[in-house]
Amino acid sequence: xxxxxxxxxxxxxxxxxxxxxxxxxxxxxxxxxxxxxxxxxxxxxxxxxxxxxxxxxxxxxxxxxxxxxxxxxxxxxxxxxxxxxxxxxxxxxxxxxxxxxxxxxxxxxxxxxxxxxxxxxxxxxxxxxxxxxxxxxxxxxxxxxxxxxxxxxxxxxxxxxxxxxxxxxxxxxxxxxxxxxxxxxxxxxxxxxxxxxxxxxxxxxxxxxxxxxxxxxxxxxxxxxxxxxxxxxxxxxxxxxxxxxxxxxxxxxxxxxxxxxxxxxxxxxxxxxxxxxxxxxxxxxxxxxxxxxxxxxxxxxxxxxxxxxxxxxxxxxxxxxxxxxxxxxxxxxxxxxxxxxxxxxxxxxxxxxxxxxxxxxxxxxxxxxxxxxxxxxxxxxxxxxxxxxxxxxxxx
Ligand SMILES: [Zn+2]
Numbered sequence: 001x002x003x004x005x006x007x008x009x010x011x012x013x014x015x016x017x018x019x020x021x022x023x024x025x026x027x028x029x030x031x032x033x034x035x036x037x038x039x040x041x042x043x044x045x046x047x048x049x050x051x052x053x054x055x056x057x058x059x060x061x062x063x064x065x066x067x068x069x070x071x072x073x074x075x076x077x078x079x080x081x082x083x084x085x086x087x088x089x090x091x092x093x094x095x096x097x098x099x100x101x102x103x104x105x106x107x108x109x110x111x112x113x114x115x116x117x118x119x120x121x122x123x124x125x126x127x128x129x130x131x132x133x134x135x136x137x138x139x140x141x142x143x144x145x146x147x148x149x150x151x152x153x154x155x156x157x158x159x160x161x162x163x164x165x166x167x168x169x170x171x172x173x174x175x176x177x178x179x180x181x182x183x184x185x186x187x188x189x190x191x192x193x194x195x196x197x198x199x200x201x202x203x204x205x206x207x208x209x210x211x212x213x214x215x216x217x218x219x220x221x222x223x224x225x226x227x228x229x230x231x232x233x234x235x236x237x238x239x240x241x242x243x244x245x246x247x248x249x250x251x252x253x254x255x256x257x258x259x260x261x262x263x264x265x266x267x268x269x270x271x272x273x274x275x276x277x278x279x280x281x282x283x284x285x286x287x288x289x290x291x292x293x294x295x296x297x298x299x300x301x302x303x304x305x306x307x308x309x310x311x312x313x314x315x316x317x318x319x320x321x322x323x324x325x326x327x328x329x330x331x332x333x334x335x336x337x338x339x340x341x342x343x344x345x346x347x348x349x350x351x352x353x354x355x356x357x358x359x360x361x362x363x364x365x366x367x368x369x370x371x372x373x374x375x376x377x378x379x380x381x382x383x384x385x386x387x388x389x390x391x392x393x394x395x396x
Pocket of ligand 1: 130189347
């Protein structure tokens with residue numbers, strides 16, 4: 001009998017394990033993944049509660065340490081601590097950066113009215129899509145690669161922040177520094193739509209505060225001495241609405257207004273908070289200039305504007321496209337078609353893409369209702385997403 005050479009050293013990882021085997025590996029661990037996600041969701045972590053977020057990050061750190069990662073906290077006094085986990089790899093390549101956040105928009109106690117539950121092939125719960133399932137995908141993809149190759153085929157850095165939902169002020173510098181040392185950034189934010197498109201373009205985001213000062217007066221006795229800040233603000237809001245240019249992907253939304261003290265007093269103060277979204281990099285400076293050059297209609301009123309475009313748009317650069325092409329090829333090997341989308345919301349991927357580091361966003365869970373009562377993920381998509389992530393870590 002001819003002896004087959006079954007114990008020869010493994011081939012290159014590209015051919016030793018067919019794609020279907022990889023997918024199967026995750027399919028077998030689907031319930032475990034759901035379990036991990038459930039445990040993450042059940043540790044509530046609203047951005048504004050450091051204590052709660054730290055509890056969640058400690059749990060996540062332990063999970064990564066358990067699979068051999070070197071976990072290190074970047075302490076923050078105001079927000080929760082940020083978590084960096086480094087994994088060494090077989091090669092000396094630059095690491096690939098897996099980026100995400102564990103903070104959510106849901107206040108402590110939300111679980112009481114919005115419990116984490118499974119049914120109809122879905123898992124519901126606060127932050128399940130945005131983005132606790134993304135954290136679980138990181139864990140399982142790293143673990144899988146270790147089990148397929150004995151050790152990770154290349155270095156991987158995981159960075160999870162505590163303040164993404166409130167603008168990432170305290171984590172941004174670290175995110176950018178880590179991205180600069182990495183060959184690519186894979187962002188595990190939720191995917192887009194029911195088919196789980198990845199995000200190859202994101203709008204930039206800004207927030208401005210417009211403060212109007214007028215002159216208070218009794219509306220009955222001294223009407224003509226008053227200069228209404230509310231009236232002035234109303235005119236400014238219309239002027240701001242005229243800056244919207246949908247074709248350009250430029251939108252401004254006055255989402256909050258306040259002003260006045262009493263119904264019979266001409267308002268001395270009024271403010272508006274403006275959400276700005278831009279599709280093109282160069283619109284950041286342009287819209288900033290236009291907002292700062294607003295002039296009062298009533299010269300006896302004063303305007304004060306503060307704020308900035310905080311996240312630049314993630315443009316569909318060639319680096320982004322090449323990552324997307326790699327991801328599509330991996331999905332095809334697994335028997336499904338990956339699509340891409342341009343979205344209005346920003347993420348920390350905007351920072352890294354803004355530095356010119358190839359970034360692919362929306363690699364996380366598939367579902368709907370981020371930030372809403374019906375937030376859920378589709379359980380059957382988890383193995384596909386994990387296999388996609390593992391494949392990308394190997395090939396970028
Ligand atoms: Zn998110």
